[in-house]
Amino acid sequence: MTTEEKIIKAAEEVFIEQGYDGARMQEIADRAEINKAMLHYYFRSKDMLFEKIFEEKVKVLFPVMGEQMKSHKGFIDKVCFFIEQYYEILTKYPFMPFFVISTINRKDDKHFIEKLPFGFIKEIFFESFFSDLQSGKIREVNPFQFAISVMGMSVFPFLTRPAMKKLIGINDEQFQLLMQQRIDELKNYVRLILTPTNHA
Amino acid sequence: MTTEEKIIKAAEEVFIEQGYDGARMQEIADRAEINKAMLHYYFRSKDMLFEKIFEEKVKVLFPVMGEQMKSHKGFIDKVCFFIEQYYEILTKYPFMPFFVISTINRKDDKHFIEKLPFGFIKEIFFESFFSDLQSGKIREVNPFQFAISVMGMSVFPFLTRPAMKKLIGINDEQFQLLMQQRIDELKNYVRLILTPTNHA
DNA sequence: GTCTATAAGGCGATAGAC
DNA sequence: GTCTATCGCCTTATAGAC
Numbered sequence: 361m362t363t364e365e366k367i368i369k370a371a372e373e374v375f376i377e378q379g380y381d382g383a384r385m386q387e388i389a390d391r392a393e394i395n396k397a398m399l400h401y402y403f404r405s406k407d408m409l410f411e412k413i414f415e416e417k418v419k420v421l422f423p424v425m426g427e428q429m430k431s432h433k434g435f436i437d438k439v440c441f442f443i444e445q446y447y448e449i450l451t452k453y454p455f456m457p458f459f460v461i462s463t464i465n466r467k468d469d470k471h472f473i474e475k476l477p478f479g480f481i482k483e484i485f486f487e488s489f490f491s492d493l494q495s496g497k498i499r500e501v502n503p504f505q506f507a508i509s510v511m512g513m514s515v516f517p518f519l520t521r522p523a524m525k526k527l528i529g530i531n532d533e534q535f536q537l538l539m540q541q542r543i544d545e546l547k548n549y550v551r552l553i554l555t556p557t558n559h560a
Numbered sequence: 561m562t563t564e565e566k567i568i569k570a571a572e573e574v575f576i577e578q579g580y581d582g583a584r585m586q587e588i589a590d591r592a593e594i595n596k597a598m599l600h601y602y603f604r605s606k607d608m609l610f611e612k613i614f615e616e617k618v619k620v621l622f623p624v625m626g627e628q629m630k631s632h633k634g635f636i637d638k639v640c641f642f643i644e645q646y647y648e649i650l651t652k653y654p655f656m657p658f659f660v661i662s663t664i665n666r667k668d669d670k671h672f673i674e675k676l677p678f679g680f681i682k683e684i685f686f687e688s689f690f691s692d693l694q695s696g697k698i699r700e701v702n703p704f705q706f707a708i709s710v711m712g713m714s715v716f717p718f719l720t721r722p723a724m725k726k727l728i729g730i731n732d733e734q735f736q737l738l739m740q741q742r743i744d745e746l747k748n749y750v751r752l753i754l755t756p757t758n759h760a
Numbered sequence: 761g762t763c764t765a766t767a768a769g770g771c772g773a774t775a776g777a778c
Numbered sequence: 779g780t781c782t783a784t785c786g787c788c789t790t791a792t793a794g795a796c
Contacts, residue, residue, distance in 0.1 A: 381581035473726045505745040512716025513709045526673045545705040
């Protein structure tokens with residue numbers, strides 16, 4: 361493992377757990393088991409190191425999801441697949457939602473927003489929505505509000521993880537189990553919302 | 561307006577917008593139009609000032625909601641009322657979700673979690689749920705997962721507000737309009753999820 | 761490339777005059 | 779109570795030896 365790789369791994373951990381403001385270069389150096397000066401030798405500044413980490417890590421959030429979603433035919437199937445995939449990723453990186461939220465809420469530095477890979481939503485999500493809507497396979501809802509809702513339901517428990525753990529007294533393992541159960545629950549909600557009522 | 565009130569007002573703004581780590585005592589003093597030394601004269605330290613603000617402001621999130629919810633009879637009515645009330649509060653304090661989330665995610669300082677007023681949920685929400693479930697008025701879902709979902713759908717757009725504003729190119733006014741429309745959309749989702757299917 | 765030492769500035773907090 | 783001036787620490791960043 362090269363020094364650069366060690367730095368990136370350590371910086372990921374610290375930035376993701378503590379956000380930009382809370383992160384300390386010293387702590388990154390400690391976790392990478394190198395000297396603090398090396399951080400600047402490789403990445404010049406805290407800002408540039410953060411930029412690097414953000415770009416690399418955010419790609420992870422929406423990996424090949426776009427491609428895979430195309431293979432799921434109906435809109436409901438696509439949404440259910442999204443929920444499944446999302447929980448797999450979030451279980452692996454439970455701090456990511458807070459990392460992204462705290463970054464895009466940072467004052468005077470909104471350029472990070474443009475790095476969020478949301479292209480696949482417009483291309484695949486909305487296209488499929490209107491197609492299934494026309495053929496009567498799904499109920500007419502507001503696709504934009506619906507998309508926010510699905511993301512909100514998926515991400516929210518990970519943002520409130522510390523509170524949930526403390527309030528209902530569970531550990532990481534039990535939290536993970538709850539999230540596993542949550543997948544089917546959310547898929548059920550999606551079907552109940554989108555399946556048209558039978559006008560018999 | 562007394563000096564203490566001016567400080568509290570300024571501190572609210574700065575802490576809520578920037579979180580604890582991002583907030584600067586100097587900026588709070590500037591906005592209060594007083595001297596930095598006065599902050600320490602009135603509140604001793606940044607920690608103690610933050611504590612004061614958090615306690616006061618978090619109460620606002622769940623004001624008399626508990627009492628008012630009792631007057632709404634059915635579970636679905638209660639949830640719809642919650643959504644309405646929540647959006648009214650969040651429109652007034654759009655930064656609050658990020659403030660709370662960033663606080664409870666702070667390292668080594670989980671005691672803030674205990675100050676969140678969630679008592680009314682257990683008392684009113686769950687009680688009403690099981691009552692309506694038994695009488696067949698609502699479908700059987702997981703009440704815990706459902707509660708998280710409703711909160712997630714409600715809060716999430718406010719957490720991603722900077723991103724939404726930039727990505728779809730809207731201003732504060734237009735965002736507020738979107739959120740106003742969202743109330744009915746969410747209430748509709750709730751009804752679709754909870755209304756039992758007719759087994760005719 | 762890697763280290764030690766240190767610069768330079770920002771920040772929370774305090775002393776002390778009024 | 780309110781101010782100015784300043785302390786002392788922490789943090790990012792760099793200089794310079796090896």
